[in-house]
Amino acid sequence: MxxxxxxxxxxxxxxxxxxxxxxxxxxxxxxxxxxxxxxxxxxxxxxxxxxxxxxxxxxxxxxxxxxxxxxxxxxxxxxxxxxMIEWRKPDEAERAAIEQQTRAATSEGLSSALEKTTGALADLASCAALVMMPRGDARLRQVAFTRLSDRRALMVLIGADGSVENRIVESEEALSDAALAEATNYANERLSGLTLKEGVERLEQEIRSGRAALQKAASGLVETGLAVWSRDESNRAVLIVRGQAHLLDPSNADDLDRVRQLLEDIDEKEQLLSVLDLAREAKSMRIFIGAENPLYSLSGSSMIAAPYASDGGSILGVVGVIGPTRLNYARIIPMVDYTAKTLSRLIE
The missing domain is CATH 1.10.10.10 (Winged helix-like DNA-binding domain superfamily/Winged helix DNA-binding domain)
Incomplete structure (x- = not known):
């Protein structure tokens, strides 16, 4: 080059x-x-x-x-x-718009704060804005085990937030109806209301102390099921996207095919998360322009993403914008950086 x-x-x-x-x-x-x-x-x-x-x-x-x-x-x-770019820091009105949404949503929880801050960023940048955050440690409300075969069971988990998820659990022991019922009863009586981490810790403690008088098959089902779900949850992130309508601005009318492709790209949440992960892993601002990333090779789009962190410096997630390559980089890059720093202060 x-x-x-x-x-x-x-x-x-x-x-x-x-x-x-x-x-x-x-x-x-x-x-x-x-x-x-x-x-x-x-x-x-x-x-x-x-x-x-x-x-x-x-x-x-x-x-x-x-x-x-x-x-x-x-x-x-x-x-x-x-x-060559000459940065233009966010002016007082832009900073106030970001901070106002962050403060207003603080009492409603982190998820609400992230959603509203992302919406403010989308409006200011006239792009789609997105934020990635780690999924919180879910709390169990109800658990059920159903046998699929002699050594495989389906674990159905209902979270306190009403979410329902399934996991297939492999057992080292042959599974009887009694073992499945015992595992279900134990999980609902002893683990309901706990987070996954708390549930695993309680199960391990009760097995060591002998209080969990479970058959080996039932004990293995609960322990393996919690471990599988816990691992999946820790590896999964939540993606919030706001402002897609900005991409349909009349100024993009001559390039509707690219805009349509970009909207399809945004719907591919898993691919977006993989791109945002690059910024999280690098622990720094990342700028992807056009075909530099395969995800945008057809839509001719750019993404600007910056990580936000806890008070201790641990990277929690990434916030950014995505839009056509003709982004106003001089204005939007500092704006994304300011938003990430604002979110970091929120989590302190």
Whole structure:
């Protein structure tokens, strides 16, 4: 990829103006448009066309078939974001909008705070906004075991929040109806109201002390079932998405196929979570532009994501925005960063 040092001062200025104009209008930028800018270089349209051609040859700009103007490529946007962008910190009104939603929802719980803060970010950025948070440790309300075969059972778990989930449990012992009934009765009598972690700890303690007078098959069912569900829950995250309607803005009318593809991408929650995980694992802001990530190769979209953490520095989740590659990076990147820091303060 072309390095900034390979560009002349004139080429850098023209390139930056093309990106800024394109981000603002979403339209390819021509030499006459650049020559008419208040901050234009004292160059003729012909001289500007020559510079644009060089930038296109360098892979930083592209000329759509339907227009004589140029627009930045994904590589060009990456070069601009990494080395040329002039950040614009959120102004007082933007900071207040984010903080107001966060504070207003604090009494309603973390989930509500995340939802409302994400909605505020979506409105301010005019994009879809998303936040990933680890699933909380669910509390058990009711458990039932049903035999599938001699050594396999279906464990049905009903959470205190009304959620219903199933897990298939493998048993080392042959399963009788009596063992299934015993496992069900024990789980409901001794584990109801506990979180998964608390349930596992109580079961282990009662088995060690002899208070859990369970058949080996019943004991194994409960222990294995809780372990399987606990592992699944710890590996699963919750994804909240707000503001998809912003992607249907009239300014995107000429590119409805890409917008439609992006909306389909957003519906692929598991794929989105895998991309957000990259920011969580890196513990830093991540910016994905266009085809840099396979998820966006068709929709020509970008994602900006930043992790938020607990007071102790433990990464809890990721907040970000997703939209067309012509995002106003100079404005939105600091806004996402500010939102992540606001959420971190909320969790302190």
């Amino acid at each position: 072309t390095d900034l040092t390979e560009l002349s001062d004139r080429a850098r200025t023209v390139f930056a103006q093309v990106v800024e104009q394109y981000v603002t209008t979403g339209m390819p930028v021509g030499s006459k448009t650049l020559a008419a800018r208040p901050d234009a270089l004292r160059l003729s349209p012909a001289s500007i066309r020559s510079v644009l051609k060089d930038l296109e040859s360098a892979g930083l700009l592209a000329a759509p078939h339907t227009s004589a103007g140029r627009m930045p490529t994904d590589a060009g946007l990456r070069l601009f974001v990494d080395g």
